[in-house]
Amino acid sequence: MSLPPLIIDLDGTLIKTDMLHESALRTMRDRPGALFFIPQWLAQGKAVLKKRLAGALTFDPESLPYNEELLAWLRQQKNDGRKLILCTASDDSIASAIGAHLGIFDEVMASDGNINLSGSRKADALEQRFGRGGFDYAGNSSVDLAVWRKARRAIVVNASAGLPAKAAECCEVEIVFPALRQGASVWRRVLRVHQWLKNVLLFVPFIAGHQLADMDTWLSLLVAFFSFSLCASSVYIANDLFDLESDRQHSRKRTRPFAGGVVPIWKGVLIAPLLLLFSYVLALFVGGTFIPWLTAYFLLTCAYSWGLKRLILVDCLVLAILYTLRIIAGAAAAGLVLSFWLLAFSVFLFLSLAFVKRYAELELQILSGKDKAHGRGYYTSDASLIQTLGITAGYASVLVLALYLNSSQVLMLYQMPEIVWGAVPVMLFWVSWMWMQAHRGNMHDDPLVFAVKDKASLCAGVVFVAILALGTVLSPW
Structure with missing residues (x-):
C-alpha cells in the first residue's frame, strides 16, 4: 500500500526564515521608495503584495538556511517512493526556484498573485486535491492547525512549545523536529556584545588627558559607553538584516543568527529601534555635545550599511571615521577638547x-x-x-x-x-x-x-x- 503524499510548508519549516520578510527587507534596502506602495499593494490582497515584493527579490536558493534535519528526512521519504509536494504561502516565483534547486519535490503549490495559499485556503486546496485525511503535512505555526485538521498525520517542525499538543488534537503527530534554541549565547551574538569592546575608545581622551581622578567624568563616560553600545547593537542588527545574502555567501558569517535563521527576521526589525531608543534615553544623562556625535555615528553607520560599504576605498575611510567618532564622542562626554x-x-x-x-x-x-x-x-x-x-x-x-x-x-x-x-x-x-x-x-x-x-x-x-x-x-x- 502506497503512502499518501507528504506536503511540506516552506517558511519556517523547510527553511529557517520567511521569504516575505526577506523580500520586504530587500525592497527597503534597494528600493526604499517602493515602501510607499506597500499599503496600496496590501489593499489589493496579500497575494498581490507577495507578488510585487517577490518581483524585486533576487536570491540564491543554495545559500538559504535550510532545516537540514528535516531535509535529510524528506530525502529518505523520497527514496522510499513517497510523493513530496512543496506547498507554501510564498509567491510561486520563489517557491519554484527553491523547488528546482532541491530537486526532491514532485510538485510546487504556492501563492500566485491572486490567491494567498495560507491557512484555511491552503487547507481547502489540499482537501480538494487529495481528500480529507488523504495527505500528511509538515508545518511550523498555529496557522497550520487549519491544515492539520484535514490531514492524516502532522509533522511538526521548529514550532513553539505548545504547538505539538495542539496539532495532536487535530490529527496524529508522526514526528516532531525540535525548535531552534534562542538562549543567552544567541542573543549575545545578535547584539554583538563582543563588539562593545570597541566602545572602550570613548575613554581614550579622558585617559590621555590624565584626568583619572575625576569620578563624575568616569560615571558620565560609563553611561556614554552603554549608550554607544546599544546604538551600535541597533545598527549591527540592521546591518545583519540588510546583509543576509552576502553573509550567507561567507564561510563564517553564514552562521550569524539572522543569516542562519536561528532568530526570526521580524524580531530584529522590532528590537533594533528599541535599542536605539534606549540608547538615546541614556545619552540624555551624559549631556554636553555627546548626543550630536552619537547621532553622527548612527547616521554614518546607517549610510555605511545602506550603500557606502559597497564603494571601494570609501568603505574603509568610513570605517576609520566610525572608529574615530568613538574617540570624539568620548571627548564630548568628558567635556575635553580633543x-x-x-x-x-x-x-x-x-x-x-x-x-x-x-x-x-x-x-x-x-x-x-x-x-x-x-x-x-x-x-x-x-x-x-x-x-x-x-x-x-x-x-x-x-x-x-x-x-x-x-x-x-x-x-x-x-x-x-x-x-x-x-x-x-x-x-x-x-x-x-x-x-x-x-x-x-x-x-x-x-x-x-x-x-x-x-x-x-x-x-x-x-x-x-x-x-x-x-x-x-x-x-x-
Missing part, C-alpha cells in the same frame, strides 16, 4: 585596521576560488594593493605618534618624555604584527576583537600602557 595629535593618530591607525579587515576578507575569497567579494566593490586581485595602502596608513599613525612625542604637550603631561618614546617601537611592532597575521590568514575576526584575543597584541598593549605610566610618574634623574 587634540589634533590624537585625532590624526586615530584616523591613520583605524584606516590601517579597516584595510586589515578588508584584506583578510579578500584573502578568504581567494581561498574560496572567487574573483570578487560578494556585496563589496573589490576584486580579489585588489588584495595586494589594499595591503600596501593599509601598511602605509599604519606606519603613518606611528609617525604621527613620534611627532606628538616631540611636541610641547608631552612636556606638560609627562615627567619623563624620554621614556614615553619607547611607545614608538611598540606601535611599530603591533602594526607590523597585525599585518603579518592578516597576511598569514589568521585574521578571522574584526581587527580590534582579534587584538583582544591575541596574546602578542595584549602583551604589546600592556607594555605600551606601562611605558606611558612610567613616563607620567617617574621624575627626571
Whole structure:
C-alpha cells in the first residue's frame, strides 16, 4: 500500500526564515521608495503584495538556511517512493526556484498573485486535491492547525512549545523536529556584545588627558559607553538584516543568527529601534555635545550599511571615521577638547585596521576560488594593493605618534618624555604584527576583537600602557 503524499510548508519549516520578510527587507534596502506602495499593494490582497515584493527579490536558493534535519528526512521519504509536494504561502516565483534547486519535490503549490495559499485556503486546496485525511503535512505555526485538521498525520517542525499538543488534537503527530534554541549565547551574538569592546575608545581622551581622578567624568563616560553600545547593537542588527545574502555567501558569517535563521527576521526589525531608543534615553544623562556625535555615528553607520560599504576605498575611510567618532564622542562626554595629535593618530591607525579587515576578507575569497567579494566593490586581485595602502596608513599613525612625542604637550603631561618614546617601537611592532597575521590568514575576526584575543597584541598593549605610566610618574634623574 502506497503512502499518501507528504506536503511540506516552506517558511519556517523547510527553511529557517520567511521569504516575505526577506523580500520586504530587500525592497527597503534597494528600493526604499517602493515602501510607499506597500499599503496600496496590501489593499489589493496579500497575494498581490507577495507578488510585487517577490518581483524585486533576487536570491540564491543554495545559500538559504535550510532545516537540514528535516531535509535529510524528506530525502529518505523520497527514496522510499513517497510523493513530496512543496506547498507554501510564498509567491510561486520563489517557491519554484527553491523547488528546482532541491530537486526532491514532485510538485510546487504556492501563492500566485491572486490567491494567498495560507491557512484555511491552503487547507481547502489540499482537501480538494487529495481528500480529507488523504495527505500528511509538515508545518511550523498555529496557522497550520487549519491544515492539520484535514490531514492524516502532522509533522511538526521548529514550532513553539505548545504547538505539538495542539496539532495532536487535530490529527496524529508522526514526528516532531525540535525548535531552534534562542538562549543567552544567541542573543549575545545578535547584539554583538563582543563588539562593545570597541566602545572602550570613548575613554581614550579622558585617559590621555590624565584626568583619572575625576569620578563624575568616569560615571558620565560609563553611561556614554552603554549608550554607544546599544546604538551600535541597533545598527549591527540592521546591518545583519540588510546583509543576509552576502553573509550567507561567507564561510563564517553564514552562521550569524539572522543569516542562519536561528532568530526570526521580524524580531530584529522590532528590537533594533528599541535599542536605539534606549540608547538615546541614556545619552540624555551624559549631556554636553555627546548626543550630536552619537547621532553622527548612527547616521554614518546607517549610510555605511545602506550603500557606502559597497564603494571601494570609501568603505574603509568610513570605517576609520566610525572608529574615530568613538574617540570624539568620548571627548564630548568628558567635556575635553580633543587634540589634533590624537585625532590624526586615530584616523591613520583605524584606516590601517579597516584595510586589515578588508584584506583578510579578500584573502578568504581567494581561498574560496572567487574573483570578487560578494556585496563589496573589490576584486580579489585588489588584495595586494589594499595591503600596501593599509601598511602605509599604519606606519603613518606611528609617525604621527613620534611627532606628538616631540611636541610641547608631552612636556606638560609627562615627567619623563624620554621614556614615553619607547611607545614608538611598540606601535611599530603591533602594526607590523597585525599585518603579518592578516597576511598569514589568521585574521578571522574584526581587527580590534582579534587584538583582544591575541596574546602578542595584549602583551604589546600592556607594555605600551606601562611605558606611558612610567613616563607620567617617574621624575627626571
